[in-house]
Amino acid sequence: MIKDQNLPENENDVLLSLEDVWKIYPMGEVEVPALKGITVEIKKRDFVAIIGASGSGKSTMMNLIGCLDIPSKGRILLKDQDISQFSESDLATFRGKTIGFIFQQYNLIPTMSAFENVMLPLEFQEIDDRTASQKAKEILAFLGLADKIHHLPSQLSGGQQQRVSIARCLVTDPEIILADEPTGALDSVTGKNIIEMLHKFWKDDGKTIIMVTHDSNLAKYANTTIELKDGKIIRIQENEVD
Amino acid sequence: MKLSKCLKHALNMVLHSKLRSWLTILGIVIGVASVIAIVSLGEGLEQSLTEQLGDLGGDIITITPGFSRGGDIRSGGDIRFAPEGTGAQATDEETVLDRTDVQALRGLPDIELIDTQIRGNVDVSYLGKSGSVSLTGVDQKVWSLITTNEIREGRMLNSADQNVIVIGGGLADSFFDQPLGINKVITIEDSAFRIVGILDDGSNSIVMPIQMAYQLLDDKEKDVYDSLVVKIRDEDNLDAAIEKIENKLMITRHVTETDRDFSVSSGQQMNKMRSEMLGSMSAFLTAIAAVSLLVGSVGISNTMFTSVLEKTKEIGIMKAIGARNKDILAIFLFNAGLIGLAGGIVGVILGIILSGVMPYLMSDIPLARGGTYVSVDIILIALSVSVLVGIIAGFVPAYQGSKLRPVDALRYE
Numbered sequence: 280m281i282k283d284q285n286l287p288e289n290e291n292d293v294l295l296s297l298e299d300v301w302k303i304y305p306m307g308e309v310e311v312p313a314l315k316g317i318t319v320e321i322k323k324r325d326f327v328a329i330i331g332a333s334g335s336g337k338s339t340m341m342n343l344i345g346c347l348d349i350p351s352k353g354r355i356l357l358k359d360q361d362i363s364q365f366s367e368s369d370l371a372t373f374r375g376k377t378i379g380f381i382f383q384q385y386n387l388i389p390t391m392s393a394f395e396n397v398m399l400p401l402e403f404q405e406i407d408d409r410t411a412s413q414k415a416k417e418i419l420a421f422l423g424l425a426d427k428i429h430h431l432p433s434q435l436s437g438g439q440q441q442r443v444s445i446a447r448c449l450v451t452d453p454e455i456i457l458a459d460e461p462t463g464a465l466d467s468v469t470g471k472n473i474i475e476m477l478h479k480f481w482k483d484d485g486k487t488i489i490m491v492t493h494d495s496n497l498a499k500y501a502n503t504t505i506e507l508k509d510g511k512i513i514r515i516q517e518n519e520v521d
Numbered sequence: 522m523k524l525s526k527c528l529k530h531a532l533n534m535v536l537h538s539k540l541r542s543w544l545t546i547l548g549i550v551i552g553v554a555s556v557i558a559i560v561s562l563g564e565g566l567e568q569s570l571t572e573q574l575g576d577l578g579g580d581i582i583t584i585t586p587g588f589s590r591g592g593d594i595r596s597g598g599d600i601r602f603a604p605e606g607t608g609a610q611a612t613d614e615e616t617v618l619d620r621t622d623v624q625a626l627r628g629l630p631d632i633e634l635i636d637t638q639i640r641g642n643v644d645v646s647y648l649g650k651s652g653s654v655s656l657t658g659v660d661q662k663v664w665s666l667i668t669t670n671e672i673r674e675g676r677m678l679n680s681a682d683q684n685v686i687v688i689g690g691g692l693a694d695s696f697f698d699q700p701l702g703i704n705k706v707i708t709i710e711d712s713a714f715r716i717v718g719i720l721d722d723g724s725n726s727i728v729m730p731i732q733m734a735y736q737l738l739d740d741k742e743k744d745v746y747d748s749l750v751v752k753i754r755d756e757d758n759l760d761a762a763i764e765k766i767e768n769k770l771m772i773t774r775h776v777t778e779t780d781r782d783f784s785v786s787s788g789q790q791m792n793k794m795r796s797e798m799l800g801s802m803s804a805f806l807t808a809i810a811a812v813s814l815l816v817g818s819v820g821i822s823n824t825m826f827t828s829v830l831e832k833t834k835e836i837g838i839m840k841a842i843g844a845r846n847k848d849i850l851a852i853f854l855f856n857a858g859l860i861g862l863a864g865g866i867v868g869v870i871l872g873i874i875l876s877g878v879m880p881y882l883m884s885d886i887p888l889a890r891g892g893t894y895v896s897v898d899i900i901l902i903a904l905s906v907s908v909l910v911g912i913i914a915g916f917v918p919a920y921q922g923s924k925l926r927p928v929d930a931l932r933y934e
Contacts, residue, residue: 347841348928368845375843386838386931390537402526403843447842 293356294455294487295321295344300353302339302510313339315510316353321503323454326481326488326520328498331507337491338459340507344489345457346374358454375403379448381477383460385440387432393419393443394428400451418446422476438469445476456480458490462497474500478520522848531855534828535863545824548817549864549910550871553903555810557872557895558879563803565880565893569723570795580756581667581788582763584626584749584770586616588781616782618746625773626751631762634663636750637731641738645727647697647707654692656709656727658734658741667752669788675703675718682730685717689724696725710737759787814906817864818914825857825918836922837930846923853919854912861911865904872903 302314314336321327321344331337342348343355349363356362357377365373380386387396394415401411419428422442432440441461448456458477462470478500480486490501498504499518506514626632639658644651659668665677678687686709693701693716701707705716714729735743753762763785776782829836836849876893 342928345841347931348926368847371840371843371845374841380841382931386834386841388835388838390533399839400842403522403839403845403848405523451843 292323293320294323294325294358295489296356297340297343297350298354298356300343300350300355302336302343302348303351313510314343314350317510317512318353319505319512319515321487321489323487324481324485325503326478326501327490327503327505328501329489329491329505329507330493330495330498332493334509335507336510337493337507339510341457341459341489341491344455345378345380346370372404375400376451377453378455378457379451379453381441381444381448381456381458381461383463385432385437385444385464387440387443387447389432392429392431393424393435393439393446396432396443397446397450400447404451414450415446418450419443422446436469437465438472441465441469441473445473449480453486455487455489458488460492461490462494463492522844522851524851527848527851528855530852531859534832534852534856535859538828538860543863545820546817546860546864546867548813548820549861549907550817550868552810552813552815552817553865553868553907554871554875555813556807557869557899557903558875558893559806559810560803560899561872561876561893561895562879563799563806564896564899565876567796567799568894569892570799579759579787579789580753581669582751582753582759582766583786583788583791584618584622584751584766585747585784585786586618586782588784617742618749618783620744621773622770622783623746623749625769626749626766629762629765629769631753631755631758631765632751633754634667634752636660636663636667636752637746638750639731639734639738639741639745639747641734641741643710643727643737645692645707645709647701647705648699650697652696654696654725654727656729656734656737658731658738659728661730663752664728667750671721673719673721675716677718678728678730682717684712684714684733685729686714687718687720687728688716689720689722689726691723692725692727693719712737759789763787814910817907818910821857821860821864821911821914822918824860825853825915826921828856829853829918829922832922833925833930833933836925837927837933840925840927841931849925850919850923853922854915857911857915857919858908859911860915861907861909862904864911865907868907869900869903 297317297319300314300317301312303310303312305311317336317340329337329340339348343350344357346357346362346365349355354361354363357373360373362370362373387393388399391399397415397419398411401414406414416425416428419425422445424439424442424446427435427439427443430439432443435443441464456477461477462473465473474497477488477490481488488501490497492498500520502518502520504514504516504518505512506516623635623637626635637660641656642653643656645654646652659678661678661682662680665679668677672687673690674693675687678685686707688701701716701719703716703719706713707716708714709727714727714733720726720728735741741747751766753759755762767781767785770783770785771777771781774782836844839849873895876895880892
């Protein structure tokens, strides 16, 4: 069961905690651990950068935090609720309302316009058409895409596609934004714009942001850096940010 | 997600389908088109027969010479439908129906009227054009009281009639270059006859007083009949009346069950036989056409499996942003149903076109001579079946798609 999400919360409340989380993939007869006993807490309004080399377990951790997968061992508590206990349907609803995703490759539906892509999460939440349409248009306009709403992803530049992807993420007003290499496919100028946008959502709008990146320069925007190596946390660092 | 939104997304998927996807629904198109064409042929034939034969009366019994055992008609007599649906025509010279039989039947209290009939083909001409049509000689005193045909124009024959005829609607309307009307005179075997009535059917037949018919049909012997059409007093006693007629005739004709030389059939039997025959023929042909639908459903299934595979990543994205399994299932089921519907619509259009040209392409085949008739019912049934076939064929792929784990689906390239 999903608990009441409207309970008052303290700013220092733990929003997400991983308790001795393991993720083990069976490869034929061999079991390969991708995460080995991860224990970490992420508070509301944190901006966390998860860094590490390729194969360190960043994406696996991101999938678990994003409720896209469940751990092999251990518990993940998101807003005090163990995600392993959810039914698939409840988990999908919970995920849709609580978490917004920004992907490296934007992951827009290619046959839908920018507007339709942004509308999609609201349609899954069965928000009425008028409200949903207004929200989608407002957020697209806010991100400078007012004149592009009927364009298909293929008619947009990489930066514009990523902004559509951000609009789709923000339109449901999620508590947590999960960004997986959000600037990975963009040039440096556009990438900087995007990371500054995320930083603003954290700073001004109080969003909790969890970003996976291999770029240590991007990690400087986060107030916490978690470094992974071979499926284990090797360092947690608090950063001084503006 | 609301079902209307699922339908919208499914429609979007169909509109963006690749050509390959459309080609795989050809099976549905061919199946539906075949079913429409075949059923329309069957319905056309049934309508044509009904038009020609009319509704065979429930209180009418027809007696013909010859007796059929296991499909073999002893002593000749090829059974075929006649204008009143009266069964058989005697071609046998040894076993005949004559005045003796009529006298014997008159003694039965169940019988109200007896019409004596002979039948044959005659040459007719009008305004320089000629052709061959079927002629039925009837006892004009009772024919109008017994026949199930209705008059469209003019009147029936009456007891004082000489050299007048009643003709079928088909003969009146389209046999000659000019349509025939009341009081027009046509030539039958070099004798002139005036038309007094036109039947409300599509047949190319002529009905005239039996005494005149004897003069035109050289091979017919006077007071020998091709059939006796009997009207009984009480329709509810049909079976009993048939039994009495059979017993009476067996006595007067000195035959038993084993060497019986006449047949007795009722309008009800003929109606039943006709609809059974048409029904089983249509069912058989429809079953053959349905095989195409089955093949088509495999095509849809294949398309849906491919589609789910192609859209694995999209399923992952949708699940990441809040889609539940049932949303994905509904979208893909709608998609499959819409593909079936699209195949059905194209199939219906093709089927209607086929129905239109088939009578011309198959003019030598008796089945096609009745023309075709495409009913709204069969169109609705065909469309519903094609949607249903699509949904059934798409269920397994849609279910598999809905059960994909978001993490795996997102990783799919």
